[in-house]
Amino acid sequence: MxxxxxxxxTPMDRSVYEAMVPYLTDFYGNPSGKYYSQSNVAKDGVESARLAVANLLSCKVNEVIFTSGASEGNNFVIKGVADSRRDKGNHIITTCIEHSSVLEPCRYLEKHGWDVTLLGVDSNGRINLKELLESIRKETVLVSIGWGNSEVGTIQDIVAIGNAVKEFNSDVFFHVDATQVIGKLGINFSKLHVDALTFSAHKIYGPKGIGATIVKRDEDNNKPLITPLIHGGDQEMGYRGSTLAVANIVGLGKAAELASYxxxxxxxxxxxxxxxxxxxxxxxxxxxxxxxxxxxxxxxxxxxxxxxxxxxxxxxxxxxxxxxxxxxxxxxxxxxxxxxxxxxxxxxxxxxxxxxxxxxxxxxxxxxxxxxxxxxxxxxxxxxx
Missing domain, CATH: 3.90.1150.10 (Aspartate Aminotransferase, domain 1)
Incomplete structure (x- = not known):
């Protein structure tokens, strides 16, 4: 075939699989446990993976939040920002060619009083930056733009878009779904005017069911207020409750390491x-x-x-x-x-x-x-x- x-x-890289196996068979402890070696080894595996993702994307280690993938990450950011900032406005801007995990949360919010603007695109699938800026108003709290389109491959100029959005209104939260460009484009998150970036491991020869959301911290290392999508624990900087999927996280870390090389x-x-x-x-x-x-x-x-x-x-x-x-x-x-x-x-x-x-x-x-x-x-x- x-x-x-x-x-x-993508198919999983053999070295990713080999990195995961020990955490499925031998190092099965809960990384949120305390003192005993099984927990500590699992915790070390998670933090090594977090560092590998941070190295790939040139972000801070504590900006890496593990999720089940980009669909969860997109829902977390869109719904979480909308909820935490609902006292500031009820307007979201995205595009008509976004992945369904962006469009469907926006449609959900529309049914609950939110106003959503869908930007059109040209024949190459690119937005008009002037149209985007003209769409921002005082009620706008979130702009969500996919970096690379999964169907035709169009790459948006996220650097220019982020600069323009933040210059126009620095309070607007800028989210980028980067699932299709990770490992296929050099990314320096620290230099981007992007507040959150989402992706999945299985697009870069890693396992399914795992991904990450990179959430930018300010100059004082404070994290932004985003309502968790999953409540139930204080894992992942308090952004996502749930026992961590250690083996999958280790797999993501190995895939990120290979992509960096x-x-x-x-x-x-x-x-x-x-x-x-x-x-x-x-x-x-x-x-x-x-x-x-x-x-x-x-x-x-x-x-x-x-x-x-x-x-x-x-x-x-x-x-x-x-x-x-x-x-x-x-x-x-x-x-x-x-x-x-x-x-x-x-x-x-x-x-x-x-x-x-x-x-x-x-x-x-x-x-x-x-x-x-x-x-x-x-x-x-x-x-x-």
Missing amino acids: IYLDNAAT DLQTHIELLSNLRNKFIEQLVIDDVEHYINSPSNDVIPSILNVRFRNLNNETLIKELSNEVALSSGSACSSSKPSYVLKALGLSDTEIRSSVRVSFNKWTTEEEIERTVKEISKVLQKYKSMFG
Whole structure:
């Protein structure tokens, strides 16, 4: 099987698995326990992982909050900031192409008296900074913008957006879902005007069910007030009650460590694979259209459409040989609202697939995939003309 659905999830790195095993079998103590060695070893594993994440993102160690993943992190920040700042206003700004774990909490808050502005995007999936600033008003308490889009790979200029938001109104809380860009973009959180950043481990060759939210502290090391999503204990700086998933956290730490070691090499590898796929489509004379932007794009993601062939038909025809998807795994049963926002017609959306690569993808696999796509296209062309 050629696996090209890595924007949905990546395979786990073997060294990540090996780092986790001892904490599943031998070091099973609760890190919140006291004095005994099982607890202390587990606690050390957690804190080593926290340091590895901090090193990857250039943030403070005590800014790293472990969660079950980006979906929980996004819900925690959006709902928590809304609740803790409801005396300051009831307005949130996000975009129409955000992941469902951002859009759904916003829709939930709308039903409870909050006003939500959804910014539009251009044909490349980028927001207009002027429109964003014009949308901020005195009641605005939160702006949430995804750094990289999971369907077409568009990268937003988070540095410019953060600078502009904070210059316009420094009290507005700025949240960034960075799930798709971690390990594929160099990030220095300490230099960003970002108050919270969320991501998942399983997008960087780590385990599922674990992620982190980076919550910026001020110059005096004070943490911002955010109402916890999960009450029940004072774990994670008081932001998230629950016994820590030690093995998963250790796995995230190892994945972060690996990402730090070979970040630039990884970026170049993924970019070359993406370019190779586009090049191979031309070599094999496959009629296609690229939906993804040509620059400022996540190197591992390519969204492409094939005229007159339904994407579900193509995916099913290839399913024994190649794993592809039509878009986000969290919205797989619905037509892509992302592609709709970019201006594609319903017919074009139904002809589009997402191809996404990992560090083990080979050029030979890309060549084989394009040839298989070409066979399917020829089959249906001969059937229906």
